[in-house]
Amino acid sequence: MEAKVDNIVGNFLFDTGAAQLVLNSTYFRKFLTTTGGEGTGITGSTGVTRHAQIKILDVAGLIYKEQPADVTDLGHIENRRNIKVLGLFGLGMLKGLEIVIDVRHNELRLYRLDKTGNRISIHNNEFRADVTERIEFYHNILFVKVKIGGKMLNFCLDTGAESNVLNSYAPKKALSTVTILRRSDLIGTGPGESEALLGKLNDFVFGEHQITGMQTIITSLDALSSTYGYPVDGMLGYDFFEKGDICINLVKNELKISFTKTD
């Protein structure tokens, strides 16, 4: 998403995995309102989130004034995709809206809602859903229930993730329905040495609807669960979003899917 932050123009990633507005410290260091920890300058510690206040943010016609934002290092995202990322645009920024993610057409549509969660403009037809599921928020992160191998699991929704992820500590019954296709040792540049497995989800059900042909990364999400203080069995990423149009209604707290008809 192209956006303008106090006259700096660039790309924001729409990321349901992010809570609010997150700015990349590479470009927004000067905006920091809290100066603590900045004195050392050159070293700068990793993983520390600091705060900034943005005067005007303009994203796709939505104007935010005096917007607080987190500032953190997003260099790893830039380096992987080789695109300039000013920041992440989280779900919390879209309260009171309905969001339609149409991955196939590279479109993100936003609709204003009334208090009951219906679209305000009469020209906007309601979203035609094949499946409707309740969503839950935990720390502003969106969770849905999915069923793998008959087991009900907690998945968070992440438009920023390129692939689905399944916890390697998920119930045995769920893991046994996954065909492992590949494994890879990730010999990273730093101390973050790890491995990843790629599997095929053979029995994935979302709201009584079987979804076939999805792949998933399998890795340990225990650290993530302890961050949230909430068990995370997996994440739904791009593989899921490309299955159809996804609609998130942030008033009714519903997730709807209109599946792409395949020939």
Next chain:
Amino acid sequence: MRNKIKYFLVLVFLLNVFKGFSQFDPGTVCRVENGKTYFRIDLRWNNDQKKELTRLFDLDSLVLDAVYSGKKEIEVKNAQWKMVKLNDHLVELSKVIKSVPVKPTTVNDIFMVDDRWLNIAGEAERQSVEYGVNRFTNIAVFHYRDGVAFFFLPGHKEAKRVFLSGSFNSWSTEHTPMQICDSGWVVSLNLKPGKYSYKYIIDGRWVNDSFNKLKENDTDNGNNSIVYCYNHIFRLRGYTSAHKVILTGSFNGWNENELSMIRINGTWMLPLYLREGTHSYKFIVDKDWITDPENNLKRPDGSGNFNSVIGIGDSIVFRLKGFRDAKSVVLTGNFNGWNTGELFMDKYQDGWQLYYVLGPGNYEYKFIVDGKWTTDPANPSTTGSGDYMNSFLTLKANYVFQLDKFPDAKVVSVAGSFNGWNPGNFIMVKKNGKWIFPIYLKPGKYTYKFIVDGTWILDPGNELWENNEYGTSNSVLWIEP
């Protein structure tokens, strides 16, 4: 009847035994349980099957060797594997899955689940392209002449708005509207020779060019159409009785089948895009390899024959002063694969010289004077040290690293993502009290640091920096397209 059943059962049994010898189903080899990976390995698998196993599951050959030698506890590269024998030929190998370490956690760091491995799993890295030929099924949909590219989208007359979006306009959704005409939509734009990817946006819908067979995967959104704007036509007059003429050269790895020439009015022709620089080539006329009869520039191929040579772009002069008594001086560098028998320099009044065409880029080279390798005495820029020191040359530099502090430092170099963070590689040169290093960098993001007499520092003149995995930081540089 009972006998029949018996025979049937025996047959089923035999089939299973038979299957057991060759069965290798990647889908059943590996499973995950309680945070552990398990591999079920059949000791009877042949070498091909073992190779496939290593390829798919990235298993270290040391691990496999240990399994076949019957070891129960295996430790390779800090990883602990356990082996359990299930029966005579079936073993189970297991190991705890190393988890992705989550950094001191802010909520937004969690999505660092590393997906770089997706690239390892098959997506080839895009490299700068050497050459290209278009594959349109309808020749009317694209033309390129005198620097102007013409795009035509037939049909879609009912559409309200159509845009052309691609690498040439940074995938803008608005910059390049198309005009409606009798039979479709058209637009022309100025483009330099090269490779471009594009799509049409028809009333907000992204579609690729259905008349273009060249497509490439785009990570976000299906396939992009690919087009080359040509900068050269190869021609071979005569040979009218030949059945087939193939163009082959250094640019396509001397492929003997790929580039068929087309006969038009008694001349074999092939237009294509070639990257700026010097290329060697030959024609294959019905299996006979010949040089280009109309091109006088030929160079030895290092094994006793000659290739035709063509330069696309500006030529530069390599000069070595003096050495008038030398018998031969050869130029060699990374631009010709360090070939020592190709670029023989010519004698001129002050020494030796050679005209050579090179595209924008960074090059390393040396002269070989009567067999003795030497750097270019007239060029202060070098890389490496000792016997591995080469002269360094940047053509059409689009960025200059600058450091205007530390005037008394002995050695200042720049290291970054562009040179594998090699600190001794790009040595900066002092000019007017400033340390400088001009370089050609392709568009994209780079991280770097300066090394001043052995101490790594951020670029004090650049306010953009980010943290790195070692707990320090790197300067950040973006080269815009």
